[in-house]
Amino acid sequence: MKVKVCGTTSVRDAVLAADAGADALGFIFAPVSRRLVTPQAAREAGLSVGATVARVGVFLGQGLDEVLRVADAARLSAVQLHGPLSSLYVEGVAAYYPVLRVVRPAELAQAAHMWRTDPRVTLMLDAPEPGGGVPLDWAALKADFPAGAWLAGGLGPENVAQAIGVLGPAGVDAVSRLEARPGLKDAAAVRAFVQAARSTQASYPQ
Numbered sequence: 001m002k003v004k005v006c007g008t009t010s011v012r013d014a015v016l017a018a019d020a021g022a023d024a025l026g027f028i029f030a031p032v033s034r035r036l037v038t039p040q041a042a043r044e045a046g047l048s049v050g051a052t053v054a055r056v057g058v059f060l061g062q063g064l065d066e067v068l069r070v071a072d073a074a075r076l077s078a079v080q081l082h083g084p085l086s087s088l089y090v091e092g093v094a095a096y097y098p099v100l101r102v103v104r105p106a107e108l109a110q111a112a113h114m115w116r117t118d119p120r121v122t123l124m125l126d127a128p129e130p131g132g133g134v135p136l137d138w139a140a141l142k143a144d145f146p147a148g149a150w151l152a153g154g155l156g157p158e159n160v161a162q163a164i165g166v167l168g169p170a171g172v173d174a175v176s177r178l179e180a181r182p183g184l185k186d187a188a189a190v191r192a193f194v195q196a197a198r199s200t201q202a203s204y205p206q
């Protein structure tokens, strides 16, 4: 199982997450976000950690040209797409980068069917308000949660083990419960989150 620490805005927070054992750093390029980062700052932060740590750009409702331009400038290794998007758009990004396609609970079943045979696209289930820190009702989603999907939405050190125990995601992602304030990581929370996810991974029956 993969662990992604999202909302990275600095070298300090990139190194912190990588040292804690995160598999992936998230960089948010959606203009609405309080964790907005520039492509240059993301590139610098990404270069400060080992090449084995994935660098995921997060986008919400931005044009395809902009996504590809920012991904190149920030030296991303994957792209996370939020919002209502056509399959043509998602395929346009997937032609260049592995995609984490984020869906809300109501969209999960249809998206799972649509992307089940495309190895370039991985589904991520998130709460309706991205970056809001509100957890989903995991038990209610168990029947529809597809194998190989990632989970986000209100995850933190205190509840990630329970979420993994219920849904068994292929990856987990969090931002707001790992912060001292938006855009600045809480070191203890980041370390505890990665550790809790890792120790649960060992005991979860696949």
Ligand SMILES: O=C(O)c1ccccc1N[C@@H]1O[C@H](COP(=O)(O)O)[C@@H](O)[C@H]1O
Pocket: 006, 007, 026, 028, 030, 032, 033, 034, 035, 058, 059, 060, 082, 126, 127, 129, 130, 131, 132, 133, 134, 152, 153, 154, 155, 173, 174, 175, 176, 177
């Ligand atoms: O965090 C944001 O500001 C944000 C803005 C626009 C799109 C996505 C955003 N964050 C994503 O939200 C989820 C979960 O966040 P949380 O842990 O519930 O706070 C995560 O995938 C972030 O990448």
